[in-house]
Amino acid sequence: MSLECFDKEIYELTNKELARQCEGLEMIASENFTLPEVMEVMGSILTNKYAEGYPQKRYYSGCEIVDQIETLAIERCKKLFNCNFANVQPHSGSQANQGVYAALLNPGDKILGMDLSHGGHLTHGAKVSSSGQFYESFFYGVELDGRIDYEKVRHIANIVKPKLIVCGASAYPRIIDFKKFREIADEVGAYLFADIAHIAGLVVANEHPNPFPYAHVVSSTTHKTLRGPRGGIIMCNDEEIAKKINSAIFPGIQGGPLMNIIAAKAVGFKFNLSDEWKIYAKNIIKNTQVLAKVLIERGYKLVSDGTDNHLVLISFLDREFSGKDADLALANAGITANKNTVPGEKRSPFITSGLRLGTPALTARGFKEEDIQIVANCIADILDDINNIDLQLNIKAKLKELASKFTIYTKAMF
Ligand SMILES: Cc1ncc(COP(=O)(O)O)c(C=O)c1O
Structure with a gap:
């Protein structure tokens, strides 16, 4: 029976979401469009298999085939990031990070991460997250110029003496200097943990420096700039750390791995290893540069006065x-973005004084610099006259037409 016949409500809602994704412009920096091939395997019979454990060391029989799938995913992941060990089982970026902490820390140990309101992530020690509840968390931030001051990080690290330093961010438009972070970590005897969830797709295309060999452990999501299925990964070079990470993920915090998602991660990695991927990543950078240039020309202040990566603030x-x-x-005009705190913030995190915009999803649709120029000018027009609903609706119609030239999916994959 088709989904349409079996569950009309979910069928119709999925089709409505398809229309929303196709007609609007997705500029949330952490979102992307994955390949139909990735979705094909996500929706496959692989979802039926229990495979607790790791390849060749499972707690269930019948794992001969899924062992090969997970091994392929691991090998491709190692090749991508140029490292010796990979765990491809975390269900999400947050669970990957939880696994890293569980592997390397004891409850109550000190961690030093980037402040959430300065661009860090909840899992970097925020008090509402288990990372800030199980561990004693301390923070560094960015300066008023929007950049990390590494000497300040060094100073804080020397006072706090953390067992682990987290680098990586959700809203930082500049290159992260992993080498400097490692120097600081070595100085205070801490592990360096790089969470590259946002920039991984750029890292594997050499459009952002690789955290290896500097970081002891690296985590990422697979669905942001990497454009794979929704999920997490953890990588490292040290065998002892790798063993601890494997135990922390299973049986520590997860049960059976999602074999359909692990297969989809492998398909995504195959794409990430291709020459086409390098072009895609370059185009993200070109498009973000155009977005930044137009917004600056139109009188808008960007945090750090520009960008090196896939986002602007x-x-x-x-x-x-x-x-x-x-x-x-912007939402009224069909542009999906998100409000964000900025350095020197005076408003609450629910109101904020900033907006985060990213280009990975539009770039995946095939938007080129000239298209981004149009989009950026539309954004500036809207912001220049922020209460003008008629203008927002006119721009929505114009952008819907532009979007229709860049097909992403012709059906909702069922
Ligand atoms: C830097 C960073 N780490 C981790 C995560 C968590 O990923 P997930 O939403 O898959 O748990 C995010 C998500 O926004 C992120 O930006």
Whole structure:
């Protein structure tokens, strides 16, 4: 029976979401469009198999085939990041990070990460996350110029003496200097853990420096710039650490791995290893540069005055309106972005004075620099006259037409 006949409600809602994804412009920096081939294997019979454990060391029989699948995923992941060990089982980026902490720390140990309000992630020690509840968390941030001051990080690390330093971010538009982080970690005897969830797709294309050989452990999501299925991965070079990570993920915090997702990760990695991938990653950078240039020319202040990666952060500290106002105005025009705190923030995290915009999803659709120029000017037009609903609706129609030239999916994959 088709899904349409079996469950009309979910069928129709999925089709509505397909229309939303196709007609609007996705500029949330952490979102992307994965390949139909990745979705094909995600929706496959591989979802039926229990395979607790790791290849050749399972707690269930009948794992001969899924062992080969997981081994392929692991080998491709190692090749991509140029490292010796990979665990491809984490169900998400957050679970990957939880696994890293469980492997390397004891409850109550000190960790030093980037402040959430300065661009870090919840899992880097925020008090509402288990990372800030099980471990004693301390933070570094960015300066008013929007950049990490590594001497300040060194200073904080020397006072705190953490057992682990987390580097990596959710909203940092500049290159992260992993070498400097490692020097600081060595100085205080800490592990260096790089969470490259946002930039992994750029790292594997050499568009951002690789955290290896500097980081002791690296984690990532597979669904952001990497454009694979939703999930997490952990990599390292040290055999003892790898053993601890494997035990921390299973049986530590997870049960049976999602074999359909692990297979989809392998398919995604195959794409990441291709020459086409290098072009895609280069195009992300080119497109973000154009976005930044137009916004600056149109009088908008960008945090750190520009970008080196896939995202820009606009600061509205000099404006009457907030990040929330900008987010809503763009949403009215079919552009999905997200409000974000900025250095020197004066508003609450629910209102904010900033907006985060990314280009990975539009680049995946095939948007080139000239298209991004149009989009960036539309964004500036909307922000210039933020309460003008008619203008927002006019721009929505214009952008829907532009979007229709860049087909992503012709059906909702069922
Ligand atoms: C830097 C960073 N790490 C980890 C995560 C968590 O990933 P997930 O949403 O898959 O748990 C995110 C997600 O936004 C992130 O930006």
